[in-house]
Amino acid sequence: MHRNGLQARGADIDIRIPHGPDATVGDWLLLNRELPSASEVLERKSLIKRRAPGRTVGLQLIAANLDTAFIVTSCNDDFNVARLERFIALCFEAEVSPVIVLTKTDKCDAPEEYIAKAEAVSSAVPVVALNAKSDEPRTKLAEWCKHGQTVAFLGSSGVGKSTLTNALAEDTAIATQEVREDDARGRHTTTRRQLYFLPSGCAVLDTPGMRELQLTDAASGVAEMFPDLDELGTRCKFNDCSHTVEPGCAVLAAVANNDIDATRLARWQKLVAEEEHNSATLAERRGKDKAFGKMVRSAIKKKKR
Numbered sequence: 001m002h003r004n005g006l007q008a009r010g011a012d013i014d015i016r017i018p019h020g021p022d023a024t025v026g027d028w029l030l031l032n033r034e035l036p037s038a039s040e041v042l043e044r045k046s047l048i049k050r051r052a053p054g055r056t057v058g059l060q061l062i063a064a065n066l067d068t069a070f071i072v073t074s075c076n077d078d079f080n081v082a083r084l085e086r087f088i089a090l091c092f093e094a095e096v097s098p099v100i101v102l103t104k105t106d107k108c109d110a111p112e113e114y115i116a117k118a119e120a121v122s123s124a125v126p127v128v129a130l131n132a133k134s135d136e137p138r139t140k141l142a143e144w145c146k147h148g149q150t151v152a153f154l155g156s157s158g159v160g161k162s163t164l165t166n167a168l169a170e171d172t173a174i175a176t177q178e179v180r181e182d183d184a185r186g187r188h189t190t191t192r193r194q195l196y197f198l199p200s201g202c203a204v205l206d207t208p209g210m211r212e213l214q215l216t217d218a219a220s221g222v223a224e225m226f227p228d229l230d231e232l233g234t235r236c237k238f239n240d241c242s243h244t245v246e247p248g249c250a251v252l253a254a255v256a257n258n259d260i261d262a263t264r265l266a267r268w269q270k271l272v273a274e275e276e277h278n279s280a281t282l283a284e285r286r287g288k289d290k291a292f293g294k295m296v297r298s299a300i301k302k303k304k305r
């Protein structure tokens, strides 16, 4: 992805398309040679998207057609269970397999503590701990980086995403090219969205650092991240139970019984509330766009008559 437009590659093809296709890194295009801007984005196997940062309610496309997403965090202050849960929910929603990667084990006295916390996040998500500046990435991530696979590193700035990409590339020098973009408020930000092929034939997507991650249209991903709590919620007396004050609430009963962790419950509720809010806002805007489109079309019709 360039600041304006994108680079499309294929057999004997390497062209810049200034604008047109609503594509992101990892997308396949059906190239229109006469009119490249009219090239079609082919149906995606998966799509990682997030609510655009800032005040806009739009969606930002992060990466398409991923098989595995390495959720990268470090054995330091970047480590945050709530953020890992968010990334995992996003992956589950997109039907991409998440793997937690803990970097900077070499700079930490007790990586076991981080590993234990990471392993407790979800029984469905493997955890790999490594020093990104060694040859560990190549061996420890090999099982997900096979021929024909597409993988990406997601995580905050500075956790080691580029270092990991470089480590996987072996001797293939990856010139990490920074792309300057203007964000919603007109500030310059440095982002990257590029695809590399490893010698093994695995495609690696480099993505911009993402600390802020708002979920939209991800209700089933959130439910899959918290399957036990989601299931418990179905046993409440009222099916729109908010699990705060209602009688016959199975979730509150479980808390009183010490069956579930109250802080994990609070994180789940926060994510559910936020997801509902963002999805409602987006639906409202889509509705408005639709109504506006209708108005324009009927005005054009009237004019034609």
Ligand SMILES: Nc1nc2c(ncn2[C@@H]2O[C@H](COP(=O)(O)OP(=O)(O)OP(=O)(O)O)[C@@H](O)[C@H]2O)c(=O)[nH]1
Pocket (backbone or CB within 6 Å): 103, 104, 105, 106, 107, 130, 131, 132, 133, 156, 157, 158, 159, 160, 161, 162, 163, 164, 207, 208, 209, 210
């Ligand atoms: N000692 C050690 N240093 C690491 C490790 N991983 C990354 N670093 C260092 O941490 C710094 C940031 O790493 P990057 O790979 O640039 O991080 P990034 O996630 O790509 O950051 P953005 O480009 O801002 O998104 C660099 O100086 C790396 O050398 C690690 O496992 N051990």
Ligand SMILES: [Zn+2]
Pocket (backbone or CB within 6 Å): 233, 236, 237, 241, 242, 243, 244, 246, 248, 249, 250, 251, 252
């Ligand atoms: Zn309830």
